[in-house]
Amino acid sequence: MSGAKTDHPTSAQSQPAKPPKPAKSAQSQAESRTLPPVSGDFYHLAAMMSADDQAILQRVRAFMEAEVAPIITRYWIRAEFPFELIPKMAALDIAGIAYQGYGCPGKTTLLDGMIAVEMARIDPSIATFFGVHSGLAMGTIYLCGSEEQKRQWLPTMRRMEKIGAFGLTEPDVGSGAAGGLTTTARREGDEWVLNGQKKWIGNATFADVTVIWARDEADQQVKGFLVEKGTPGFSAEKMEDKMALRVVQNALITLKDCRVAEANRLQNARSFRDTAAVLRMTRAGVAWQAVGCAMGAYEHALAYSRQRNQFGKPIASFQLVQDLLVRMLGNIVASECMAMRLSQMQDAGIMRDEHASLAKAFCTSKCRETVGYARELLAGNGILLENQVGRFVADAEAIYSYEGTREMNTLIVGRAITGLGAFV
Numbered sequence: 001m002s003g004a005k006t007d008h009p010t011s012a013q014s015q016p017a018k019p020p021k022p023a024k025s026a027q028s029q030a031e032s033r034t035l036p037p038v039s040g041d042f043y044h045l046a047a048m049m050s051a052d053d054q055a056i057l058q059r060v061r062a063f064m065e066a067e068v069a070p071i072i073t074r075y076w077i078r079a080e081f082p083f084e085l086i087p088k089m090a091a092l093d094i095a096g097i098a099y100q101g102y103g104c105p106g107k108t109t110l111l112d113g114m115i116a117v118e119m120a121r122i123d124p125s126i127a128t129f130f131g132v133h134s135g136l137a138m139g140t141i142y143l144c145g146s147e148e149q150k151r152q153w154l155p156t157m158r159r160m161e162k163i164g165a166f167g168l169t170e171p172d173v174g175s176g177a178a179g180g181l182t183t184t185a186r187r188e189g190d191e192w193v194l195n196g197q198k199k200w201i202g203n204a205t206f207a208d209v210t211v212i213w214a215r216d217e218a219d220q221q222v223k224g225f226l227v228e229k230g231t232p233g234f235s236a237e238k239m240e241d242k243m244a245l246r247v248v249q250n251a252l253i254t255l256k257d258c259r260v261a262e263a264n265r266l267q268n269a270r271s272f273r274d275t276a277a278v279l280r281m282t283r284a285g286v287a288w289q290a291v292g293c294a295m296g297a298y299e300h301a302l303a304y305s306r307q308r309n310q311f312g313k314p315i316a317s318f319q320l321v322q323d324l325l326v327r328m329l330g331n332i333v334a335s336e337c338m339a340m341r342l343s344q345m346q347d348a349g350i351m352r353d354e355h356a357s358l359a360k361a362f363c364t365s366k367c368r369e370t371v372g373y374a375r376e377l378l379a380g381n382g383i384l385l386e387n388q389v390g391r392f393v394a395d396a397e398a399i400y401s402y403e404g405t406r407e408m409n410t411l412i413v414g415r416a417i418t419g420l421g422a423f424v
């Protein structure tokens with residue numbers, strides 16, 4: 001297969017270079033009018049952004065189409081990360097874009113979400129790498145760090161000179177992290193001694209700093225620690241053989257008597273409640289990633305349907321194929337509008353856990369359904385990675401499960417609307 005094939009249907013490519021050569025009636029139909037553009041943003045939400053924000057989105061789109069699309073399938077197959085792209089991503093000037101101060105411009109979380117769409121639309125792995133760095137890692141420092149910690153880390157992370165990771169999940173503790181973390185922190189003088197393991201930690205094989213959440217042996221509260229690369233007692237082993245998001249470097253971290261200075265304890269992370277505040281913010285981002293993942297699969301499927309002929313006609317001309325495309329588009333528009341309103345609520349300071357959880361659960365479910373339709377439309381060719389859609393199908397599985405499974409997010413919403421918790 002050719003990984004160098006840039007198969008994403010860009011706006012410029014929206015009209016196939018060569019119209020299909022179908023039977024006469026369909027041919028004359030295709031040639032007699034200009035085909036509409038391939039775009040999943042059917043309700044023109046991007047057009048609601050300011051001119052400045054639209055320019056940022058276009059910059060991200062251009063980068064993803066020119067730099068990521070041509071190479072990403074090969075990296076995905078080899079489960080490698082394209083490190084050469086980090087300086088180019090840094091030049092986009094988008095890390096920590098919604099934070100205020102410490103080198104960050106204080107743009108909206110809505111813009112941040114639309115950036116996630118532009119990334120995931122081309123490749124969900126790159127969107128995840130960026131989400132872990134800019135959302136989970138920078139976001140933890142932004143929400144839970146002291147002034148000094150924010151000044152030390154956020155400007156360099158904004159410039160992507162330092163890359164971050166976020167370690168919450170453990171081999172035996174996933175959904176039950178709130179009450180079940182087993183990684184321990186013991187204070188000894190001006191230091192903390194960390195022991196335990198963390199599983200699935202994105203970027204951690206190479207990150208300059210990893211946030212580690214651990215339970216204080218003294219008061220049993222969950223606290224956060226900034227563990228810098230090379231700290232003795234910290235090791236990160238790459239997890240192999242994933243079937244999704246293969247470009248993301250997930251690690252199994254082992255902390256063995258790992259000593260961290262008190263100065264590296266996140267000074268404003270006092271309990272799991274503070275961890276949950278970070279997750280509330282980043283779950284909204286995952287809803288946006290799901291929109292982008294679905295949009296990418298839809299755009300590939302639409303472009304394919306106009307180029308693939310069966311029975312002497314483009315398959316796009318069949319009613320049942322149009323039904324698949326319209327189902328996909330409906331899912332995307334519903335998810336996009338929901339995510340947009342969620343971000344507006346976040347920007348207004350009124351977004352609660354249950355709002356973020358509903359969008360995360362709904363948008364990722366609809367994404368999973370949508371990429372399935374796209375694969376169905378490509379039939380046999382949908383199985384081949386060279387046709388892109390298969391990668392979105394696989395990646396949707398991870399997005400569906402991380403940052404809280406559908407079940408856990410459903411329970412958060414269920415508790416809010418009934419007043420009755422049903423977690424255990």
Ligand SMILES: Cc1cc2nc3c(=O)[nH]c(=O)nc-3n(C[C@H](O)[C@H](O)[C@H](O)COP(=O)(O)OP(=O)(O)OC[C@H]3O[C@@H](n4cnc5c(N)ncnc54)[C@H](O)[C@@H]3O)c2cc1C
Nearest residue numbers: 166167168169174175200201202398402403404405407423
């Ligand atoms: C690609 C990828 C990247 C990730 N990156 C990170 C990262 O960077 N940092 C990090 O900390 N974590 C990360 N994770 C971990 C992720 O957040 C967890 O996988 C997720 O929270 C679910 O935990 P689990 O996989 O251990 O599943 P489990 O908690 O074992 O759940 C198994 C099943 O049981 C269900 N279940 C559990 N409890 C209940 C209940 N009370 N009621 C009903 N059903 C229940 C779940 O919904 C699920 O279907 C990543 C995961 C993946 C796949």
